[in-house]
Amino acid sequence: MANVRKLSQFPLPHLTNTNYENWSIHMKALLGSQDIWDIVERGYEEAREGDTLTVQQREVLRDKRKKDKKALYFIYQVVDELTFEKIAVATTSKKVWEILQNAYKRIEKVKKIRLQTLRGEFEALQIKESESISDFFTRVLTIVNQLRRNGETLDDKWVVKKILRFLDHKFDYVVVAIEESKDLDTMTVDELMDSLQDHEQRILKRRQEPLE
Template sequence: MATENFAQPAVPRFDGYYDHWAMLMENFLHSKEYWSIVENGIPSIAGGSMPTQAQRNEVEEARLKDMKIKNYLFQSIDRTIMETILDKSTAKSIWDSMRQKYLGSTRVKRAQLQALRKEFEILQMKEGEKVDEYFARVLTIANKMKAHEEIMGQNVIVEKILRSMTSKFDYVVCSIEESNNVDTMTIDELQSSLLVHEQRMNCHSGNARDEQVLKVSYGESWEKSANYAEFDEEEEMLLMSYDEVKNLK
Protein backbone atom coordinates (compact mmCIF):
# COMPACT_ATOMS: atom_id res chain seq x y z
CA MET A 1 0.00 0.00 0.00
CA ALA A 2 1.49 3.36 -1.05
CA THR A 3 2.31 5.80 1.72
CA GLU A 4 0.46 9.11 1.44
CA ASN A 5 2.57 12.25 1.66
CA PHE A 6 0.99 15.15 3.48
CA ALA A 7 2.40 18.65 3.07
CA GLN A 8 3.57 20.17 6.31
CA PRO A 9 1.59 23.31 7.25
CA ALA A 10 3.53 26.53 6.75
CA VAL A 11 4.39 28.65 9.75
CA PRO A 12 1.94 31.62 9.78
CA ARG A 13 3.67 34.94 9.09
CA PHE A 14 2.84 37.94 11.27
CA ASP A 15 1.53 40.71 8.97
CA GLY A 16 0.66 43.32 11.60
CA TYR A 17 -2.82 41.96 12.32
CA TYR A 18 -2.40 40.21 15.64
CA ASP A 19 -5.83 38.57 15.90
CA HIS A 20 -5.50 36.82 12.57
CA TRP A 21 -1.92 35.75 13.18
CA ALA A 22 -2.60 34.56 16.74
CA MET A 23 -5.52 32.41 15.57
CA LEU A 24 -3.43 30.77 12.83
CA MET A 25 -0.40 30.30 15.06
CA GLU A 26 -2.44 28.83 17.92
CA ASN A 27 -4.03 26.36 15.53
CA PHE A 28 -0.59 25.53 14.11
CA LEU A 29 0.86 24.85 17.58
CA HIS A 30 -2.18 22.78 18.54
CA SER A 31 -1.51 20.59 15.50
CA LYS A 32 2.01 20.04 16.85
CA GLU A 33 0.68 19.38 20.37
CA TYR A 34 2.77 22.29 21.68
CA TRP A 35 0.06 24.74 22.69
CA SER A 36 0.03 23.76 26.37
CA ILE A 37 3.62 25.01 26.71
CA VAL A 38 2.60 28.46 25.38
CA GLU A 39 -0.48 28.53 27.57
CA ASN A 40 1.04 27.21 30.82
CA GLY A 41 4.78 27.63 30.39
CA ILE A 42 7.49 25.14 31.35
CA PRO A 43 6.46 23.20 34.49
CA SER A 44 8.58 23.86 37.54
CA ILE A 45 9.68 21.43 40.22
CA ALA A 46 8.63 22.38 43.74
CA GLY A 47 11.57 23.37 45.91
CA GLY A 48 12.60 21.52 49.05
CA SER A 49 12.27 18.06 47.58
CA MET A 50 14.31 15.89 45.30
CA PRO A 51 12.66 15.65 41.86
CA THR A 52 11.86 12.22 40.60
CA GLN A 53 13.20 10.97 37.32
CA ALA A 54 9.71 11.28 35.83
CA GLN A 55 9.55 14.93 36.89
CA ARG A 56 12.99 15.64 35.41
CA ASN A 57 11.96 13.93 32.18
CA GLU A 58 8.77 16.00 32.03
CA VAL A 59 10.67 19.27 32.50
CA GLU A 60 13.30 18.28 29.96
CA GLU A 61 10.63 17.37 27.42
CA ALA A 62 8.83 20.66 28.05
CA ARG A 63 12.07 22.63 27.53
CA LEU A 64 12.68 20.86 24.24
CA LYS A 65 9.15 21.70 23.07
CA ASP A 66 9.66 25.27 24.23
CA MET A 67 12.77 25.59 22.05
CA LYS A 68 10.85 24.27 19.04
CA ILE A 69 8.01 26.72 19.67
CA LYS A 70 10.47 29.61 19.90
CA ASN A 71 11.94 28.51 16.59
CA TYR A 72 8.47 28.63 14.98
CA LEU A 73 7.78 32.05 16.50
CA PHE A 74 11.10 33.41 15.22
CA GLN A 75 10.23 32.14 11.74
CA SER A 76 6.89 33.94 11.83
CA ILE A 77 8.16 37.46 12.64
CA ASP A 78 10.58 39.79 10.92
CA ARG A 79 13.91 41.03 12.23
CA THR A 80 12.66 44.36 13.58
CA ILE A 81 10.10 42.65 15.79
CA MET A 82 12.53 39.92 16.81
CA GLU A 83 14.94 42.53 18.15
CA THR A 84 12.29 43.64 20.64
CA ILE A 85 11.78 40.15 22.10
CA LEU A 86 15.34 38.82 22.27
CA ASP A 87 15.28 39.23 26.04
CA LYS A 88 12.33 36.84 26.32
CA SER A 89 13.61 33.42 27.38
CA THR A 90 10.52 31.26 26.86
CA ALA A 91 7.87 30.77 24.22
CA LYS A 92 5.21 31.87 26.68
CA SER A 93 7.00 35.17 27.42
CA ILE A 94 7.37 35.83 23.69
CA TRP A 95 3.68 35.10 23.09
CA ASP A 96 2.58 37.34 25.95
CA SER A 97 4.85 40.15 24.73
CA MET A 98 3.44 39.95 21.18
CA ARG A 99 -0.08 40.05 22.54
CA GLN A 100 0.62 43.09 24.69
CA LYS A 101 2.38 44.98 21.87
CA TYR A 102 0.03 44.34 18.97
CA LEU A 103 -3.46 43.40 20.12
CA GLY A 104 -4.44 47.03 20.71
CA SER A 105 -3.06 48.32 17.40
CA THR A 106 -4.86 45.56 15.53
CA ARG A 107 -8.18 46.65 17.02
CA VAL A 108 -7.50 50.22 15.95
CA LYS A 109 -6.71 49.11 12.39
CA ARG A 110 -9.85 47.00 12.29
CA ALA A 111 -11.99 49.91 13.44
CA GLN A 112 -10.43 52.20 10.82
CA LEU A 113 -11.05 49.64 8.08
CA GLN A 114 -14.67 49.23 9.13
CA ALA A 115 -15.15 53.01 8.94
CA LEU A 116 -13.59 53.10 5.46
CA ARG A 117 -15.81 50.23 4.29
CA LYS A 118 -18.89 52.12 5.43
CA GLU A 119 -17.69 55.32 3.75
CA PHE A 120 -17.05 53.41 0.51
CA GLU A 121 -20.47 51.76 0.61
CA ILE A 122 -22.44 55.03 1.00
CA LEU A 123 -20.48 56.93 -1.66
CA GLN A 124 -22.71 58.60 -4.24
CA MET A 125 -21.92 61.03 -7.04
CA LYS A 126 -23.14 64.54 -6.21
CA GLU A 127 -25.34 66.58 -8.52
CA GLY A 128 -23.09 68.80 -10.61
CA GLU A 129 -19.96 66.84 -9.69
CA LYS A 130 -17.58 66.14 -12.56
CA VAL A 131 -16.56 62.61 -13.51
CA ASP A 132 -12.89 63.23 -12.67
CA GLU A 133 -13.83 64.64 -9.28
CA TYR A 134 -15.98 61.65 -8.38
CA PHE A 135 -13.36 59.15 -9.49
CA ALA A 136 -10.81 60.95 -7.31
CA ARG A 137 -13.09 60.65 -4.27
CA VAL A 138 -13.75 56.95 -4.84
CA LEU A 139 -10.11 56.06 -5.48
CA THR A 140 -8.91 57.99 -2.44
CA ILE A 141 -11.06 55.85 -0.15
CA ALA A 142 -10.26 52.65 -2.06
CA ASN A 143 -6.52 53.29 -1.72
CA LYS A 144 -6.89 53.88 2.02
CA MET A 145 -8.69 50.55 2.32
CA LYS A 146 -5.90 48.81 0.41
CA ALA A 147 -3.37 50.39 2.78
CA HIS A 148 -5.27 48.64 5.58
CA GLU A 149 -4.73 45.30 3.79
CA GLU A 150 -8.21 45.22 2.23
CA ILE A 151 -8.19 43.06 -0.89
CA MET A 152 -10.10 44.99 -3.54
CA GLY A 153 -10.09 44.19 -7.24
CA GLN A 154 -10.72 46.76 -9.97
CA ASN A 155 -14.09 45.15 -10.71
CA VAL A 156 -15.32 46.08 -7.21
CA ILE A 157 -14.49 49.75 -7.81
CA VAL A 158 -15.93 49.68 -11.35
CA GLU A 159 -19.22 48.21 -10.13
CA LYS A 160 -19.39 50.69 -7.26
CA ILE A 161 -18.98 53.66 -9.59
CA LEU A 162 -21.54 52.38 -12.08
CA ARG A 163 -24.23 51.97 -9.43
CA SER A 164 -23.57 55.33 -7.77
CA MET A 165 -23.62 57.76 -10.72
CA THR A 166 -26.26 60.48 -10.91
CA SER A 167 -29.42 59.84 -12.95
CA LYS A 168 -28.20 61.79 -15.97
CA PHE A 169 -25.69 59.01 -16.56
CA ASP A 170 -28.33 56.24 -16.52
CA TYR A 171 -28.28 55.78 -20.29
CA VAL A 172 -24.51 55.47 -20.62
CA VAL A 173 -24.29 53.20 -17.55
CA CYS A 174 -26.80 50.81 -19.15
CA SER A 175 -24.89 51.00 -22.41
CA ILE A 176 -21.57 50.22 -20.70
CA GLU A 177 -23.04 47.28 -18.79
CA GLU A 178 -24.61 45.82 -21.94
CA SER A 179 -21.58 46.24 -24.23
CA ASN A 180 -18.74 45.43 -21.81
CA ASN A 181 -17.74 42.70 -19.40
CA VAL A 182 -17.76 44.71 -16.19
CA ASP A 183 -15.77 41.99 -14.40
CA THR A 184 -12.76 42.61 -16.65
CA MET A 185 -13.23 46.33 -17.34
CA THR A 186 -10.47 48.54 -15.93
CA ILE A 187 -11.04 51.72 -13.96
CA ASP A 188 -9.28 53.74 -16.68
CA GLU A 189 -11.55 52.33 -19.38
CA LEU A 190 -14.65 53.20 -17.39
CA GLN A 191 -13.40 56.71 -16.66
CA SER A 192 -12.64 57.29 -20.34
CA SER A 193 -16.16 56.20 -21.40
CA LEU A 194 -17.84 58.40 -18.81
CA LEU A 195 -15.67 61.40 -19.69
CA VAL A 196 -16.67 61.15 -23.37
CA HIS A 197 -20.33 61.03 -22.39
CA GLU A 198 -19.88 63.97 -20.04
CA GLN A 199 -18.28 66.06 -22.80
CA ARG A 200 -21.17 65.29 -25.16
CA MET A 201 -23.69 66.30 -22.53
CA ASN A 202 -21.82 69.56 -21.94
CA CYS A 203 -21.88 70.33 -25.68
CA HIS A 204 -25.63 69.66 -25.94
CA SER A 205 -26.40 71.71 -22.88
CA GLY A 206 -24.21 74.52 -24.24
CA ASN A 207 -26.14 74.64 -27.51
CA ALA A 208 -29.45 74.60 -25.67
CA ARG A 209 -28.32 77.46 -23.45
CA ASP A 210 -27.28 79.56 -26.47
CA GLU A 211 -30.68 79.11 -28.10
CA GLN A 212 -32.45 79.96 -24.85
CA VAL A 213 -30.39 83.14 -24.46
CA LEU A 214 -31.43 84.29 -27.93
CA LYS A 215 -35.08 83.63 -27.20
CA VAL A 216 -34.92 85.51 -23.92
CA SER A 217 -33.02 88.42 -25.47
CA TYR A 218 -35.14 88.90 -28.57
CA GLY A 219 -38.39 87.08 -27.79
CA GLU A 220 -40.57 85.04 -30.19
CA SER A 221 -40.40 87.93 -32.79
CA TRP A 222 -36.71 86.62 -33.20
CA GLU A 223 -37.98 83.35 -34.66
CA LYS A 224 -40.56 85.17 -36.78
CA SER A 225 -37.95 87.66 -37.98
CA ALA A 226 -35.77 84.82 -39.12
CA ASN A 227 -38.66 83.32 -41.06
CA TYR A 228 -39.46 86.71 -42.59
CA ALA A 229 -35.85 87.21 -43.55
CA GLU A 230 -35.82 83.89 -45.37
CA PHE A 231 -39.12 84.75 -47.09
CA ASP A 232 -37.95 88.22 -48.13
CA GLU A 233 -34.78 86.76 -49.62
CA GLU A 234 -36.73 84.23 -51.67
CA GLU A 235 -39.22 86.88 -52.75
CA GLU A 236 -36.37 89.16 -53.85
CA MET A 237 -34.86 86.37 -55.94
CA LEU A 238 -38.20 85.77 -57.63
CA LEU A 239 -38.63 89.47 -58.40
CA MET A 240 -35.12 89.65 -59.89
CA SER A 241 -35.86 86.65 -62.12
CA TYR A 242 -39.15 88.23 -63.19
CA ASP A 243 -37.42 91.51 -64.15
CA GLU A 244 -34.81 89.68 -66.21
CA VAL A 245 -37.47 87.78 -68.14
CA LYS A 246 -39.44 90.98 -68.66
CA ASN A 247 -36.41 92.82 -70.02
CA LEU A 248 -35.68 90.07 -72.50
CA LYS A 249 -39.11 90.56 -73.97
Protein backbone atom coordinates in the same frame (compact mmCIF):
# COMPACT_ATOMS: atom_id res chain seq x y z
CA MET B 1 16.78 19.18 15.68
CA ALA B 2 16.65 17.22 12.42
CA ASN B 3 12.94 18.01 12.20
CA VAL B 4 13.69 21.71 12.71
CA ARG B 5 16.24 21.67 9.86
CA LYS B 6 13.77 19.82 7.64
CA LEU B 7 10.96 22.32 8.35
CA SER B 8 13.27 25.31 7.84
CA GLN B 9 13.47 24.33 4.16
CA PHE B 10 9.78 25.26 3.74
CA PRO B 11 8.30 28.80 3.82
CA LEU B 12 7.13 29.72 7.31
CA PRO B 13 4.07 31.95 7.97
CA HIS B 14 5.62 35.38 8.64
CA LEU B 15 3.72 37.73 10.93
CA THR B 16 2.67 41.13 9.57
CA ASN B 17 0.46 43.97 10.77
CA THR B 18 -2.48 42.63 8.77
CA ASN B 19 -2.43 38.83 9.08
CA TYR B 20 -2.38 38.00 12.80
CA GLU B 21 -5.55 35.85 12.81
CA ASN B 22 -4.42 33.68 9.87
CA TRP B 23 -0.84 33.63 11.12
CA SER B 24 -1.85 32.34 14.55
CA ILE B 25 -3.89 29.51 12.95
CA HIS B 26 -0.89 28.48 10.81
CA MET B 27 1.47 28.68 13.77
CA LYS B 28 -0.77 26.59 16.03
CA ALA B 29 -0.83 23.91 13.33
CA LEU B 30 2.94 24.11 12.85
CA LEU B 31 3.75 23.99 16.55
CA GLY B 32 1.20 21.23 17.08
CA SER B 33 2.84 19.15 14.35
CA GLN B 34 6.07 19.39 16.35
CA ASP B 35 4.29 18.43 19.59
CA ILE B 36 5.17 21.78 21.18
CA TRP B 37 1.91 23.77 21.04
CA ASP B 38 0.94 22.58 24.54
CA ILE B 39 4.08 24.16 26.01
CA VAL B 40 3.23 27.47 24.32
CA GLU B 41 -0.42 27.39 25.38
CA ARG B 42 0.02 26.17 28.96
CA GLY B 43 3.61 26.98 29.77
CA TYR B 44 5.58 25.13 32.45
CA GLU B 45 6.88 25.76 35.96
CA GLU B 46 10.57 26.05 36.65
CA ALA B 47 12.01 24.41 39.73
CA ARG B 48 12.20 26.78 42.67
CA GLU B 49 15.43 27.42 44.45
CA GLY B 50 15.92 24.79 47.11
CA ASP B 51 13.62 22.22 45.48
CA THR B 52 14.91 18.70 45.45
CA LEU B 53 13.89 16.91 42.26
CA THR B 54 13.86 13.23 41.54
CA VAL B 55 15.62 11.88 38.48
CA GLN B 56 12.27 11.55 36.72
CA GLN B 57 11.25 15.13 37.59
CA ARG B 58 14.56 16.44 36.27
CA GLU B 59 14.01 14.54 33.03
CA VAL B 60 10.48 15.96 32.67
CA LEU B 61 11.69 19.48 33.36
CA ARG B 62 14.57 19.09 30.89
CA ASP B 63 12.12 17.90 28.23
CA LYS B 64 9.81 20.87 28.84
CA ARG B 65 12.70 23.32 28.62
CA LYS B 66 13.80 21.75 25.36
CA LYS B 67 10.29 21.99 23.90
CA ASP B 68 10.01 25.59 25.04
CA LYS B 69 13.29 26.56 23.36
CA LYS B 70 12.17 24.79 20.19
CA ALA B 71 8.92 26.75 20.20
CA LEU B 72 10.84 30.00 20.75
CA TYR B 73 13.09 29.13 17.81
CA PHE B 74 10.09 28.82 15.47
CA ILE B 75 8.47 32.03 16.67
CA TYR B 76 11.72 33.98 16.30
CA GLN B 77 11.93 32.83 12.66
CA VAL B 78 8.59 34.37 11.68
CA VAL B 79 8.74 37.89 13.15
CA ASP B 80 10.57 40.98 11.92
CA GLU B 81 13.30 42.81 13.85
CA LEU B 82 10.92 45.37 15.38
CA THR B 83 8.60 42.66 16.69
CA PHE B 84 11.57 40.64 17.93
CA GLU B 85 12.64 43.58 20.09
CA LYS B 86 9.20 43.51 21.75
CA ILE B 87 9.36 39.82 22.61
CA ALA B 88 13.08 39.39 23.31
CA VAL B 89 12.59 40.21 27.01
CA ALA B 90 10.20 37.28 27.49
CA THR B 91 11.82 34.14 28.82
CA THR B 92 9.28 31.51 27.71
CA SER B 93 7.30 30.78 24.57
CA LYS B 94 4.05 31.21 26.53
CA LYS B 95 4.99 34.76 27.53
CA VAL B 96 6.08 35.55 23.96
CA TRP B 97 2.78 34.28 22.56
CA GLU B 98 0.82 36.38 25.06
CA ILE B 99 2.79 39.51 24.13
CA LEU B 100 2.07 38.96 20.43
CA GLN B 101 -1.57 38.13 21.08
CA ASN B 102 -2.19 41.28 23.12
CA ALA B 103 -0.28 43.54 20.72
CA TYR B 104 -1.90 42.31 17.53
CA LYS B 105 -5.38 42.05 18.94
CA ARG B 106 -5.15 45.77 19.68
CA ILE B 107 -4.03 46.31 16.10
CA GLU B 108 -6.96 44.21 14.86
CA LYS B 109 -9.38 46.23 16.97
CA VAL B 110 -8.05 49.53 15.60
CA LYS B 111 -8.18 48.11 12.07
CA LYS B 112 -11.84 47.06 12.47
CA ILE B 113 -12.78 50.55 13.68
CA ARG B 114 -10.90 52.06 10.74
CA LEU B 115 -12.67 49.72 8.33
CA GLN B 116 -16.08 50.68 9.68
CA THR B 117 -15.24 54.37 9.19
CA LEU B 118 -13.98 53.80 5.65
CA ARG B 119 -17.03 51.72 4.72
CA GLY B 120 -19.27 54.53 5.91
CA GLU B 121 -17.29 57.09 3.89
CA PHE B 122 -17.46 54.88 0.82
CA GLU B 123 -21.22 54.32 1.03
CA ALA B 124 -21.75 58.08 1.44
CA LEU B 125 -19.82 58.93 -1.75
CA GLN B 126 -21.66 60.93 -4.40
CA ILE B 127 -20.32 62.84 -7.37
CA LYS B 128 -20.49 66.60 -6.80
CA GLU B 129 -22.34 68.91 -9.17
CA SER B 130 -19.22 70.52 -10.68
CA GLU B 131 -16.80 67.65 -10.04
CA SER B 132 -14.96 66.07 -12.96
CA ILE B 133 -14.93 62.32 -13.50
CA SER B 134 -11.16 62.33 -12.94
CA ASP B 135 -11.47 64.06 -9.55
CA PHE B 136 -14.40 61.86 -8.54
CA PHE B 137 -12.49 58.67 -9.37
CA THR B 138 -9.51 59.96 -7.38
CA ARG B 139 -11.78 60.28 -4.32
CA VAL B 140 -13.31 56.85 -4.91
CA LEU B 141 -10.04 55.02 -5.47
CA THR B 142 -8.39 56.70 -2.49
CA ILE B 143 -10.98 55.14 -0.19
CA VAL B 144 -10.96 51.83 -2.09
CA ASN B 145 -7.16 51.58 -1.70
CA GLN B 146 -7.39 52.41 2.01
CA LEU B 147 -10.02 49.70 2.44
CA ARG B 148 -7.81 47.17 0.68
CA ARG B 149 -4.76 48.15 2.77
CA ASN B 150 -6.82 47.51 5.89
CA GLY B 151 -7.71 44.00 4.78
CA GLU B 152 -10.97 44.51 2.88
CA THR B 153 -11.34 42.31 -0.21
CA LEU B 154 -12.82 44.36 -3.05
CA ASP B 155 -12.88 43.23 -6.66
CA ASP B 156 -13.34 45.55 -9.67
CA LYS B 157 -16.83 44.17 -10.36
CA TRP B 158 -18.10 45.34 -6.98
CA VAL B 159 -16.36 48.73 -7.24
CA VAL B 160 -17.71 49.33 -10.77
CA LYS B 161 -21.30 48.67 -9.70
CA LYS B 162 -20.90 50.95 -6.69
CA ILE B 163 -19.48 53.78 -8.79
CA LEU B 164 -22.43 53.62 -11.21
CA ARG B 165 -24.72 54.07 -8.20
CA PHE B 166 -22.78 57.14 -7.03
CA LEU B 167 -23.30 59.10 -10.27
CA ASP B 168 -25.88 61.87 -10.63
CA HIS B 169 -28.74 62.23 -13.16
CA LYS B 170 -26.63 63.71 -15.97
CA PHE B 171 -24.96 60.30 -16.31
CA ASP B 172 -28.24 58.32 -16.40
CA TYR B 173 -28.02 57.82 -20.15
CA VAL B 174 -24.46 56.52 -20.14
CA VAL B 175 -25.12 54.30 -17.08
CA VAL B 176 -28.00 52.63 -18.91
CA ALA B 177 -25.86 52.28 -22.03
CA ILE B 178 -23.00 50.73 -20.08
CA GLU B 179 -25.30 48.32 -18.26
CA GLU B 180 -26.91 47.25 -21.54
CA SER B 181 -23.83 47.03 -23.74
CA LYS B 182 -21.02 46.08 -21.35
CA ASP B 183 -20.43 43.01 -19.25
CA LEU B 184 -20.19 44.53 -15.78
CA ASP B 185 -18.75 41.27 -14.41
CA THR B 186 -15.59 41.75 -16.49
CA MET B 187 -15.42 45.54 -16.78
CA THR B 188 -12.46 47.14 -15.00
CA VAL B 189 -12.51 50.41 -13.08
CA ASP B 190 -10.19 51.95 -15.70
CA GLU B 191 -12.55 50.97 -18.51
CA LEU B 192 -15.47 52.50 -16.65
CA MET B 193 -13.56 55.73 -16.09
CA ASP B 194 -12.70 55.93 -19.81
CA SER B 195 -16.37 55.48 -20.77
CA LEU B 196 -17.54 58.11 -18.30
CA GLN B 197 -14.85 60.58 -19.35
CA ASP B 198 -15.90 60.18 -23.00
CA HIS B 199 -19.48 60.99 -22.02
CA GLU B 200 -18.29 63.91 -19.90
CA GLN B 201 -16.36 65.36 -22.87
CA ARG B 202 -19.45 65.12 -25.09
CA ILE B 203 -21.50 66.99 -22.47
CA LEU B 204 -18.89 69.75 -22.21
CA LYS B 205 -18.63 70.03 -25.99
CA ARG B 206 -22.40 70.46 -26.35
CA ARG B 207 -22.37 73.19 -23.71
CA GLN B 208 -19.62 75.05 -25.53
CA GLU B 209 -21.27 74.92 -28.97
CA PRO B 210 -22.94 78.27 -29.88
CA LEU B 211 -26.69 78.25 -30.36
CA GLU B 212 -27.83 78.90 -33.97
